[in-house]
Amino acid sequence: EAQVTQNPRYLITVTGKKLTVTCSQNMNHEYMSWYRQDPGLGLRQIYYSMNVEVTDKGDVPEGYKVSRKEKRNFPLILESPSPNQTSLYFCASSLNRLAGSAQYFGPGTRLTVT
Amino acid sequence: GQNIDQPTEMTATEGAIVQINCTYQTSGFNGLFWYQQHAGEAPTFLSYNVLDGLEEKGRFSSFLSRSKGYSYLLLKELQMKDSASYLCAVLDSWGKFQFGAGTQVVVTP
Numbered sequence: 026e027a028q029v030t031q032n033p034r035y036l037i038t039v040t041g042k043k044l045t046v047t048c049s050q051n052m053n054h055e056y057m058s059w060y061r062q063d064p065g066l067g068l069r070q071i072y073y074s075m076n077v078e079v080t081d082k083g084d085v086p087e088g089y090k091v092s093r094k095e096k097r098n099f100p101l102i103l104e105s106p107s108p109n110q111t112s113l114y115f116c117a118s119s120l121n122r123l124a125g126s127a128q129y130f131g132p133g134t135r136l137t138v139t
Numbered sequence: 140g141q142n143i144d145q146p147t148e149m150t151a152t153e154g155a156i157v158q159i160n161c162t163y164q165t166s167g168f169n170g171l172f173w174y175q176q177h178a179g180e181a182p183t184f185l186s187y188n189v190l191d192g193l194e195e196k197g198r199f200s201s202f203l204s205r206s207k208g209y210s211y212l213l214l215k216e217l218q219m220k221d222s223a224s225y226l227c228a229v230l231d232s233w234g235k236f237q238f239g240a241g242t243q244v245v246v247t248p
Contacts, residue, residue, distance in 0.1 A: 056234070058236065060238075065240060066240060067226065067238045067239055067240035067241050068182070068226065068228075068238040069238070070235060070236050070237065070238075073234060073235065073236070075234050081233070081234065081235070083235060083236075084235075084237065115181060115182070122169075122230070122234035123169070123170075125170060125187055125189060127172070127184035127187065128172075128174075128182075128184065128236075129184070130181035130182050130183070131181060132180075132181055133180075133181055
């Protein structure tokens with residue numbers, strides 16, 4: 026089944042404790058992206074990647090890191106999480122960055138930083 | 140940069156038609172997308188426009204005017220399951236996406 030998977034789905038952590046949220050897609054997509062969703066603000070793009078070893082900042086990259094060593098995986102790293110990073114996170118992938126290439130979203134990761 | 144505006148909430152009756160407007164400003168346009176998101180779930184793709192005009196997909200249609208920075212999503216023959224948030228998203232020339240805050244559509248019996 027074609028899908029985007031994220032792990033973990035739920036995570037409660039403490040300020041400053043490094044964490045990684047994994048994202049994997051099995052559709053051989055070139056484009057992958059991370060978003061956070063907060064009430065009233067909609068989806069905001071954190072980082073995106075147009076192919077292996079190519080990553081770019083979205084609108085809200087501060088406090089996050091990503092890597093794209095393999096085509097299928099695009100982990101999101103929070104080196105020192107803070108409470109303002111409490112949010113719902115979505116990973117997405119699409120065939121490429123061209124118009125008409127629909128994004129497929131993972132199920133989401135709900136992160137709470139205390 | 141980009142700025143995307145859409146109404147916060149709309150209410151309509153089952154069987155009716157609802158039109159959700161989206162206006163945007165972008166420094167480089169590469170396409171406009173509409174997504175549906177049910178509460179507690181991930182967004183799912185509905186439609187996209189890259190050229191001016193109307194794209195029809197069953198009960199859903201989407202329209203784009205690039206010169207006006209304007210799009211709308213038309214939902215026809217509304218069903219209760221259409222109660223959801225509808226997200227307008229713009230893709231720029233550099234591969235970056237920006238989403239509107241979403242329009243919550245409430246369908247009443």
